[in-house]
Amino acid sequence: MSPSPRRLRLDDIPACLDLAINRGWLPEEPRWKMLLSCGEGWAIEDPNGSLSAVVLLTRFPPDLAVIGMMLVRENRSRQGLGRQLMEHVLVRAHPATVFLYATEMGRPLYEKLGFVPVDAVARHLGNWTSPAREPAPQVRAMAAQDMNTVLALDRRAFGADRSDLLIPLVNIAACALVLERNGAIDAFGLAWQNVGRMQLGPIVAPDQEAARALIDALARGHEVPVRVDLQVGQAELTSWAREHGLTAHPPTPLMVLGGKDLPGERSRLIAVATLATG
Ligand SMILES: CC(C)(COP(=O)(O)OP(=O)(O)OC[C@H]1O[C@@H](n2cnc3c(N)ncnc32)[C@H](O)[C@@H]1OP(=O)(O)O)[C@@H](O)C(=O)NCCC(=O)NCCS
Known part of the structure; x- marks a missing residue:
């Protein structure tokens, strides 16, 4: 019988990075810090004090939640720890609609x-x-007074309140941009530094023109490679991204508990913030 899950704290991050490395994941300290500050992490400890398994639950009021960073140490896998932690956070998430992005390894457990x-x-x-010498003129830096508009745009697309994720993410972002047309902001995007690359996302935009303008403005001028996790089903956008230097990797499925409908105008969600949060 394995011990009960306990809450992860910020000072557990080195142990989380150790576990990530154990499963061949990058030790993404900025991402763990951000995720643990806006969501709740749970862990199962080994008798020797290291972590055998971790998972993160992030809630988006009023009734959406996401599970991410599900990791079980390799020599403890297939012993029920993944299921134990998943069941623990599913009870805590109830009655929210719960979604996640599944790796190939995680998918059988989630199914x-x-x-x-x-x-x-x-x-x-x-x-x-970059396709152009200059970024599109409608794009400008996000200002503090834009935050409420940005959060409202995000809520419309995502169908739930991501303030607890977006406000800290804007604060650490290398680049936070809005796109303004006819005197109103109708799209935004962030770029933030992760290990060895610049991560773009979230990007929320009502159409392809706005999406391209934001991706280009966010992606240009970095010395490191950029990563952006684009919703599939945007064939023109993904082939344009490929023409401008990005290589597409195999799709990662978005899975929802019970196959429920997700809220929001999801066609506006061009790129996720991270796979652990949507
Ligand atoms: C995916 C992962 C978390 C599973 O954890 P685990 O502790 O090994 O899973 P469990 O032992 O709790 O298995 C739960 C169920 O899923 C099934 N399962 C787990 N891994 C499986 C696999 N690779 N193939 C087929 N079935 C699998 C088991 O048969 C088990 O079913 P049962 O409870 O009815 O017997 C673990 O393999 C892991 O950390 N992988 C690397 C990181 C990763 O990809 N994480 C997922 C991120 S989305």
């Missing part, structure tokens, strides 16, 4: 728990070659 694939995103990674 057994009742998650159903409903959509997917594809990681795009590479060195950006």
Whole structure:
């Protein structure tokens, strides 16, 4: 019988990075810090004090939640720890609609728990070659007074309140941009530094023109490769991203518990913030 899950604290991050490395994931300290500050992490400890398994639950009021960073140490896998932690956070998330992005390894566990694939995103990674000398003129830096508009735009697209994720993310972002047309902001995007690359996302935009303008403005001028996780089903956008230096990786399924409909105008969600949060 394994011990009960305990809450993860910020000072557990080195142990989380150790576990990530154990499963061949990058030790993404900025991402763990951000995720643990806006969501709740749970862990199962080994008798020797290291972590055997971790998972993160992030809630988006009023009734949406996401599970991410599900990791079980390799020598403890297939012993029920993944299921134990998943069941623990599913009880805590109830009655919210729960979604996650599933790796190939995670998918059998999630299917057994009742998650159903409903959509997917594809990681795009590479060195950006900009299509224009200058960024689109409608794009400008996000100002503090834009925050309420940005949060409202995000809520319309995502169908729930992501303030607890977006406000800290804007604060650490290398670049936070809005797109203004006819005197109103109708799109925004962030770029933030992760390990060895610049992560773009979230990007929320009502159409392809705005999406392209934001991706180009966010991706240009970095010395490291950029990564953007684009919703699949945007064929023109993904082939344009490929033409400008990004390589597409196989899609990662978006799974929802019970196959429920997700709220929001999801066609506006061009790129996710991270796979652990949507
Ligand atoms: C995916 C992962 C978390 C599973 O954890 P685990 O502790 O090994 O899973 P469990 O032992 O709790 O298995 C739960 C169920 O899923 C099934 N399952 C787990 N891994 C499986 C696999 N690779 N293939 C087929 N079935 C699998 C088990 O049969 C089990 O079913 P049962 O409870 O009815 O017997 C673990 O393999 C892992 O950390 N992988 C690397 C990181 C990763 O990809 N995480 C997922 C991120 S979305």
